[in-house]
Amino acid sequence: MSGEAIRIEGLTKTYAGSGGQPPKTALDNVDLTIPAGSVFGLLGPNGAGKSTLINILAGLVVKTAGRVTIWGFDQDRNPRQSRAAIGVMPQELNIDPFFSPRDALEVQAGLYGVPRAQRRTEEILRLIGLQDKAGAYARTLSGGMRRRLLLGKALVHWPQILVLDEPTAGVDIELRQMLWANIRTLNEQGMTIILTTHYLEEAQQMCDEIAIIDHGRVVVRDSTEAILRRMEAKTLTVRPAAPVGALSLPDGVNREDRADGTLAFSYPRSQVSAGQILAVLAAADVQIDDLSTAEPDLEDAFLALTGNG
Ligand SMILES: Nc1ncnc2c1ncn2[C@@H]1O[C@H](COP(=O)(O)OP(=O)(O)O)[C@@H](O)[C@H]1O
Ligand SMILES: [Mg+2]
Structure with missing residues (x-):
């Protein structure tokens, strides 16, 4: 063998x-x-x-x-x-x-x-x-x-x-x-x-x-x-009431300003919590109309790992 x-x-x-x-x-x-x-x-x-x-x-x-x-x-x-x-x-x-x-x-x-x-x-x-x-x-x-x-x-x-x-x-x-x-x-x-x-x-x-x-x-x-x-990334998506300027985010957090006006923050869940990101937004006086978090499931894993995500 x-x-x-x-x-x-x-x-x-x-x-x-x-x-x-x-x-x-x-x-x-x-x-x-x-x-x-x-x-x-x-x-x-x-x-x-x-x-x-x-x-x-x-x-x-x-x-x-x-x-x-x-x-x-x-x-x-x-x-x-x-x-x-x-x-x-x-x-x-x-x-x-x-x-x-x-x-x-x-x-x-x-x-x-x-x-x-x-x-x-x-x-x-x-x-x-x-x-x-x-x-x-x-x-x-x-x-x-x-x-x-x-x-x-x-x-x-x-x-x-x-x-x-x-x-x-x-x-x-x-x-x-x-x-x-x-x-x-x-x-x-x-x-x-x-x-x-x-x-x-x-x-x-x-x-x-x-x-x-x-x-x-x-x-x-x-x-x-x-x-x-590789699947550790979680995403917090928020819809701010008004445009948001620069933020000092915790290490490892990646910000994406999306065309639909939402902000997507991806972060490694073992190191950062959604609460920490929300605290940064609150400190910057960002008013949030709506928010959601998403964890990768198997489907996301396929997409992420095959490079189609
Ligand atoms: N005996 C069969 N004749 C024709 N198509 C089949 C047959 N068995 C499976 N398939 C097709 O092959 C594909 C793979 O099926 P399968 O191996 O059962 O997938 P999984 O176990 O991952 O659900 C599917 O599209 C299924 O419809
Ligand atoms: Mg089967």
Whole structure:
């Protein structure tokens, strides 16, 4: 292992159009490497291409062009080994309602050719907190339990790389915390984790490194820390009653006089507060008709980081 869990080169996926629709390029010449041992976040809005990328890694979607290397194995030349290195928790719930969690894990382990003596069914049931429900029909499980079972199914062959597609989309806080704890435990045991999310907070809390995908392209790839630093800017916008002259603003504050008569002050939120800027305005006897503040969200991050902001 060269320290890379995944290497993606020139990856393109064009879905054939159906029902009179034109073909859709979901991934456009993507290059990406994901370090072994990391928790890696694939961030992007709906339709960005996250699931397509993951489904290609999982062998569920056939790429149009490019090269994918998983745990050192070329996906085309060594399909069996590359598949064995990866476990995927899909976005949609697909659970057989007539299997108990224990059966579902055993069947899945069988599909992956895990010998009985090497199965970790009970350990996985404990990890996902379903040991009490191990023998119950899956149809009697709550939505949260089913989602945890999906995680368990991704683990039966104890892959080096665990991929989770929007693991916490639409789940309650308790389950989210539990999934996060599970993911951390697995990562501490050495598993490389790749997760997609459109929650910035999730990426912030969980991921060491992030790639932001938009319209099938990787627009940013950096450590979470570095991305957050770049997104630190907040903006205070005020509408003064009359034109405003020179102001002595705190260090780090940038003033922009906009054509609509408003003043926009951008400032690093860890160093300056809106109150400090308002105090400067008050000291200069500026009368304010209206004001608002804005924090960058994921959308702003895309714009700022791609240079379209
Ligand atoms: N099976 C498919 N056939 C045609 N188009 C698809 C298919 N799957 C996804 N797409 C399109 O590809 C784009 C990327 O989708 P997807 O990978 O699911 O994005 P994400 O997971 O980031 O929301 C979207 O425009 C979507 O409509
Ligand atoms: Mg998706």
